[in-house]
Amino acid sequence: MKNFPLKPLGWLVAGLHLCSASLAVAADEPAAATDTESTMARFQSTYIWQKKPGFSAAYSGQNSLLPRAERSYTFTLDAFLGFRPWQNGELYFVPEITQGVPLSNLTGLGGFTSGEATRVGGSHPTLYRQKLFLRQTWNQGGGRQRVEGEVDQMAGWVERDRVVLTAGNFSTLDVFDDNAYAKDPRSQFLNWSGMSHTAFDYAADARGFGWGAALEWYRGDWVLRVGRMTGPTTPNGLPTDLRIFQRYGEQYELEHAHTLAGQPGKVRLLAWRARALLANYADALAYGQANPTASKDWIGAVRNGVKTKYGLGVNLEQALNDRSGVFLRAMKGDGKTETYAFAEADASFSTGYSTRGTAWSRDQDTLGVMVARNMLSTDRRRYLAAGGMSFFIGDGALRYRPETLFEVYYNVNVAKGLWVSLDYQRIANPAYNADRGPVNVGSVRLHAEF
Template sequence: MRFSYLYFAACLAGVATVGACWADTLDTEDQTARYQLTYNWQHHGAFNASHSGANSIQPSAEKMYTFSATAHWGFRPWQDGELYFNPEITQGVPFSGNLVGMGGFTNGEITRAGGSNPKVYRQRLFVRQTWGHGGGQEAVEADFNQMAGTVDKNRFVLTVGNFSTLDVFDDNAYAKDPRTQFMNWGNWTYAAYDYAADARGFGWGFAGEWYQDDWVLRFGRMTAPTTPNGQPVDFALARHYGDQVELERAHTLWGQPGKWRVLAWRNRGVLASFNDATQWQLQNPGTYNDPTALVQTRKEEKTKYGLGFNVEQIVQPGVGYFLRVMKADGRTETQAFTEVDGSLSTGLVFKGGLWGRADDAVGVAWMRNTLSNDRRAFLAAGGTSFFIGDGAALTHYRPEMILEAFYSFAMTRGTWLTADYQRVQNPAYNADRGPINVYAARFHAEF
């Protein structure tokens, strides 16, 4: 069966019944048009804080929100080729009026939000080409940026263009999408994975995937921002870039399927080392609450790297377990993600079929984020980076620990309402502040 834009328009207009639209199973699609919208509202109560600075989340009660609406359009321009374009509208305001005060932020959509006025931007524009190498056929289900069809089990897939590194790397069935699953940054990827991207989390580059039986090898290079955590990207991919290599293995454990992944990454760019910035800070005391030390000590072709391990495993039908752990070198400032040098996240997801609601889900997870000795010394000397630094020397460092739990309730087919709770212990690694209790409600729709 072939998918038709006219048929999709008929669904939207109500000419075709909703039941017919949803019941239709597509064997092969030549084009696709799918949409999502998500609204996430969060509130934290007042908490104890002995001091606050420009990069501190404020101790008084606050609320925040994000809104996003995305179109996922695609078609097959030639055999085994796919072209996708994703325009997106975003809006939102973080806690404290700025994205500061934590390593593991509580809303994975906040990097895309551009303030209280809606903004439209190009999220993705990329080509995907698949070369089959036999091994039997397997079905590909229709999804966002994925058209229904069949492919060889053994194949090579090349993605080129404007997309997110996380579109290809670090997948996990139970902790990946902040629009439908856990909300915290440390649950939709490794918090210590400083993957190359612009300030919204996207970039330009390529990624290759080689599928061979139960193994997958992935590799890719992506653009880095021209300045750390900036919006413009640097297209000098021979000098400034983010490289990653990932190995995946599917397995069966205790009669249940699962996967493990090992990911190595290396970034190169104009960056500051924490040792250099610490020395500058000590020579220029009193410059709290700004990242001047990092800006003044940046040098050409600095590198940073990390290694991570990712597991997803069905424990029993309807119950899934996940684990991510990563260690980064921690000698160089954050380039494109968040202020974490060592991260661990683990948890369970329970599917609603266990209690007679197949489209519901419950999740619970625990995260632990740490800093390197070099970064801790910089903060102890009064340094401030992009997201953390509480206006005085960090004297009571503790790992940042976060508990998150959610219930996702299926309202109708394609719409969900989620209640979420997060408890952040030692926000921004400062035992003199917190804990912070964050309550959230999220509405999500797909059509």
């Protein structure tokens, strides 16, 4: 790790200068030269400012969302670098600079208010390697399809029927649980419940990345994906446990593309399991009751063996016309084992609507609306109600209610490659506690791509 004493808005301004230069060069390139990219250098910069006023709370604990007014920010700057070392092979390297301070030190919610918050580690810019991975494609016919250039993807052509291997250091969410309308907190919904299933406890380090491999098999309208990734050495920690044959996260996803009322859509079924050094909530509660004077981290006291947890979910996206669509995600986990690497949720549901601003002559703008509901298992409820703490939540007591969320954003395209978003979130029963909240969070997001 290296620290650089630079302010995030300064980085954003520098990034916009690079953006202008990159676009000027791209405008002079002939179309044939960019038909299939042999190398790639793209960049993104995102700054998110959030504020919440004070809210009502009958009590607060060690891992509560603070009831007083707070402000936070996150900043990221990424370079997406790639080249083709051989035919149908792609190698990518992504360094990232991060800076920021999340609300309440990233505690007190099941679905946190910003998907960028896990990547930042303090008020000083930090440079680290985010990704380093190889993608190999074996084309098997079915007709050529165009692949447009974007982050982590060089422009080119593939066959409709193909096998794709991704291996190295990347995120599980780079391959699994995609959705056209709810995926990327840099341009779509900010809340964790909009970037994936909140109950999808996928293997990753504290920033959301790991080492592993994923294999995708495309056949007509179907895609089958399987993958195995490394997770943290301790739950939600940064060091990664590289013993991928002993401790890991596995994913299995089946996707089908369809047409409904003349509009495209997709359905995805996702099953996952994790094997790691984890604790069961029932064991942790028994320990706490037997040792009433012990630290409230009862989970850590009984984390002494490899456990398996699992979940199953469905993910739908459906276009309504050429500018708008709807989505739905629902997932349920086993609910017996502590959070491994993502959010504090044992079941989750989210649905919403997204549209471009074509109807009001703003085709590059986007409006999105989402509602979400996150839930806890009986075992986890009992543990928290008794005063136990987990990684992200723990109010010292619990009057359980599902955590519910409403989010709306409007993304304004102010110039080529530059967007400004306004976002509002209202969260009832933060950390599943009816004795606290509701919480209102307003956000401003600046996002540049070049």
